[in-house]
Amino acid sequence: MAARDRPECKIAPSILSADFARLAEESKRMISCGADWLHVDVMDGHFVPNLTIGAPVVKSLRKNLPDAFLDCHLMVSNPKQWILDFAKAGASLYNFHLECVMDDNTNEEQATELRSLINEVKASGMKVGISIKPKTPAEWIVPFLGEIDMVNVLTVEPGFGGQKFMSDIVGKCKIIREASKEVHIQVDGGVAPSTIDACAAVGANVIVAGSAIFGSDKPQEVIATLKKSVEAAATA
Numbered sequence: 548m549a550a551r552d553r554p555e556c557k558i559a560p561s562i563l564s565a566d567f568a569r570l571a572e573e574s575k576r577m578i579s580c581g582a583d584w585l586h587v588d589v590m591d592g593h594f595v596p597n598l599t600i601g602a603p604v605v606k607s608l609r610k611n612l613p614d615a616f617l618d619c620h621l622m623v624s625n626p627k628q629w630i631l632d633f634a635k636a637g638a639s640l641y642n643f644h645l646e647c648v649m650d651d652n653t654n655e656e657q658a659t660e661l662r663s664l665i666n667e668v669k670a671s672g673m674k675v676g677i678s679i680k681p682k683t684p685a686e687w688i689v690p691f692l693g694e695i696d697m698v699n700v701l702t703v704e705p706g707f708g709g710q711k712f713m714s715d716i717v718g719k720c721k722i723i724r725e726a727s728k729e730v731h732i733q734v735d736g737g738v739a740p741s742t743i744d745a746c747a748a749v750g751a752n753v754i755v756a757g758s759a760i761f762g763s764d765k766p767q768e769v770i771a772t773l774k775k776s777v778e779a780a781a782t783a
Contacts, residue, residue, distance in 0.1 A: 552750060552781060552782060586755045591623040601629075602633050626647055640697065685719035712738065717734060754773050
């Protein structure tokens with residue numbers, strides 16, 4: 548059996564595409580259809596031009612889904628402000644944006660601030676992820692891969708669901724995967740059965756999909772298709 552070049556595949560439906568009036572029910576349905584994680588998009592109306600949900604909703608989800616892995620994507624200007632709130636709410640992974648801290652990868656002060664944030668998330672008991680927007684170079688995150696659990700490569704501009712997949716951006720995953728076989732690489736934005744092979748080919752293993760799963764009459768089949776592609780590509 549060939550050695551794997553990445554961790555086990557995780558499919559994480561984005562609940563941004565769910566019916567918010569039936570959020571717990573919809574979330575349970577996703578897990579019953581084979582979802583490994585639930586992706587929770589948190590937007591503050593400042594870092595991105597949209598406003599969604601916060602820690603109280605995560606707390607309610609945790610109450611209804613005690614064993615679910617809640618992957619919280621913080622599209623917020625001040626990620627430090629919300630660490631303890633999300634930890635207390637029951638978030639499994641706190642995934643904040645590199646751009647909130649760093650606009651110059653040669654700035655040692657910014658690198659120190661980023662490491663401080665990483666350590667604070669770890670100390671709270673959550674796993675730590677860092678998201679990078681489409682225009683942020685993959686090379687900026689490479690020095691921190693040994694300190695985090697996941698990198699989220701956005702293939703759309705953050706803020707709204709249902710955007711078109713940027714095929715030229717997903718190649719950043721290859722740079723990250725070549726630097727680490729252990730880190731989770733998440734692809735988020737416009738991922739569907741028609742685009743999954745491009746993600747799988749460059750080393751991604753955590754797949755976020757919103758409308759492609761929630762908008763399907765057969766979400767179980769969509770989840771299985773996404774996972775099959777990633778697992779088929781997962782060799783050295």
